[in-house]
Amino acid sequence: MLNSLRISQFRAFKDLKIDRLGRINLVVGRNNLGKTTLLEAVYLYASDNTLDTLNRVLKRRQEYFIEKGGEVISYDNLFCRNTEQLAPIEIGEIQGKNQLVIRRMWRFADVVEAEERLQVRYSEHLPDDPEIDATEVLTAKRGQNNFESMSIDSGRYSRRLRQKQDGLSSSLFLPFSGFQDDSVDPAELWDRVAVTNKDSDVLSALKIIEPGLERIIMVANRPQRQAMAKLPEQLQHIPLRSLGDGMNRLFELALGLVSVPEGKIFLVDEIDAGLHFTTLVDVWRLVFQAAEALNIQVFATTHSWDCIEAFQQAAVEHLAEGCLIRLEKGEEGIRAEVFSEEDLTIITRKSIEVR
Amino acid sequence: MRITDHVLLVEGRDDHEVIYQFCNYYGIDNQSLFSVEVGDGFDSLxxxxxxxxxxxxxVLGIVIDADANLSSRWEEIKSALAGDGYILPASPIKGGTIIESPNSNRPQIGIWLMPDNQEPGRNQAKQCKFDNAPALAKWGDRFHSQPYSKRGHPQ
Incomplete structure (x- = not known):
């Protein structure tokens, strides 16, 4: 679990410090202050394949152009714009050890003459010898054991991991428009959930909106599989989507909660998207219960006051700590203010504007 | 739209009433200048x-009663703000205290202890006595770049 967070030189964040985090964190703030960017930074940090995740994040942001029939991802907006030098991106806990460092570098082969062999080198500068072929790459380094690099031109991606990774990718990001937007297939998540019998948890979560719901199944509907729901008054299964945006959102939210492995992070952009305000307290209760029981950390964003009030209500009912993080424009760039559960009680009682 | 960047905090409903009467008397269009937020007593405030x-x-204004013990009230305010870097004088200033923000992320704060920053006591809402109204108006003006009061200040 992240106990604090520092993001340097990443997109709009010159140097963002959040000195305290809870198990459940709700991020608020005006438009274009970087609420989604904050989630993306944590996503990169929490990801096993940082550069692969980075490509997905940029693709979702439509930061690519089409060239020679292929998509070429643009890394121009990745690094913070308001610095003269291209300083590396750093993401991690404040004074933590396992900082993720992303750099733009040159990769080239250097001849080790004594041994008559070539050695791959990374440098911030081009090699002195113009004959040497250099490739511009992005590198991602975490601690001493994990190093990735990727060519900027081709987007070709190579990894060198000295530490063994556990099979499936870990932390999950649920975008505003659904998992599909992060190239995650909900049907695949469902399969993994179903074999561990956690599908019943998803079903009971969906009863927040539709108490009579009996069953969820996945059926082939090429090219993808589609979630179908069984209601008591209907003989046949009907598409879950036909039960409304809120139902679909809740499905993906619950699916994400039970899919994130223990100790990992679940990121949810605009958590209340499509959900009616009357469901929000139950939705937050679900998040708090799941995060507590499954030992995961959650970061979510919202614009809605109802969502903050519901968050507060669920937070006081549960042991797990909830934090409200407010992003705002400071003199030195975007900064964060953290409010505790105790603060939140006063904020909601007195309707203090924090959005 | 509710104003969120200029806020006046008062202790309770009575104080709220005093502020409205005060604004009426001085012709201050408070709704376009600041919002008044009513607390649930001193501790909660x-x-x-x-x-x-x-x-x-x-810009954050605070109007509270000095009550029986002015200096202990002052000490409590001092310690409540110390954590955020505000440095308050040893005792309240007669014409109302104004404290500069310790950094750009914190508001300027003005504090008025009813009745006059010197004596213990409470406001006299019900009697509508504004013995200290001129001084309060001056404090308000100093505190805000643009004068609140249109009637000017009696010398």
């Missing part, structure tokens, strides 16, 4: 203060 300074408010 102190807690609220600690949160308000961390929101997007730029």
């Amino acid at each position: 102190l807690k609220e203060l600690g949160i308000r300074v961390r929101t997007e408010v730029k």
Whole structure:
């Protein structure tokens, strides 16, 4: 679990410090202050394949152009714009050890003459010898054991991991428009959930909106599989989507909660998207219960006051700590203010504007 | 739209009433200048203060009763704001205290202890006695770049 967070030189964040985090964190703030960017930074940090995740994040942001029939991802907006030098991106806990460092570098082969062999080198500068072929790459380094690099031109991606990774990718990001937007297939998540019998948890979560719901199944509907729901008054299964945006959102939210492995992070952009305000307290209760029981950390964003009030209500009912993080424009760039559960009680009682 | 960057915090409903009458008397269009937020007494106001300074408010006024012990009230306000870097004088200033923000992320704060920053006591809402109204108006003007009061200040 992240106990604090520092993001340097990443997109709009010159140097963002959040000195305290809870198990459940709700991020608020005006438009274009970087609420989604904050989630993306944590996503990169929490990801096993940082550069692969980075490509997905940029693709979702439509930061690519089409060239020679292929998509070429643009890394121009990745690094913070308001610095003269291209300083590396750093993401991690404040004074933590396992900082993720992303750099733009040159990769080239250097001849080790004594041994008559070539050695791959990374440098911030081009090699002195113009004959040497250099490739511009992005590198991602975490601690001493994990190093990735990727060519900027081709987007070709190579990894060198000295530490063994556990099979499936870990932390999950649920975008505003659904998992599909992060190239995650909900049907695949469902399969993994179903074999561990956690599908019943998803079903009971969906009863927040539709108490009579009996069953969820996945059926082939090429090219993808589609979630179908069984209601008591209907003989046949009907598409879950036909039960409304809120139902679909809740499905993906619950699916994400039970899919994130223990100790990992679940990121949810605009958590209340499509959900009616009357469901929000139950939705937050679900998040708090799941995060507590499954030992995961959650970061979510919202614009809605109802969502903050519901968050507060669920937070006081549960042991797990909830934090409200407010992003705002400071003199030195975007900064964060953290409010505790105790603060939140006063904020909601007195309707203090924090959005 | 509710004004969120200029906020006046008062202790309770009576104080709220005093502020409205005061604004009426001086012809101050308070609704376009600042919002008045009513607390639930002194202790809760102190807690609220600690949160308000961390929101997007730029100018924060506080009007509270001195009650029986002015100096102990002052000490409590002092310690409530110390954590956010505010340095208050040893005792309240006669014409109302104004404290500069310790950094650009915190508001400027003005404090008025009813009745006159010197004597113990409470406001006299019901009698509508504004013995200290001129001084209060001056404090308000100093506190805000643009004068609130249209009637000017009696010398």
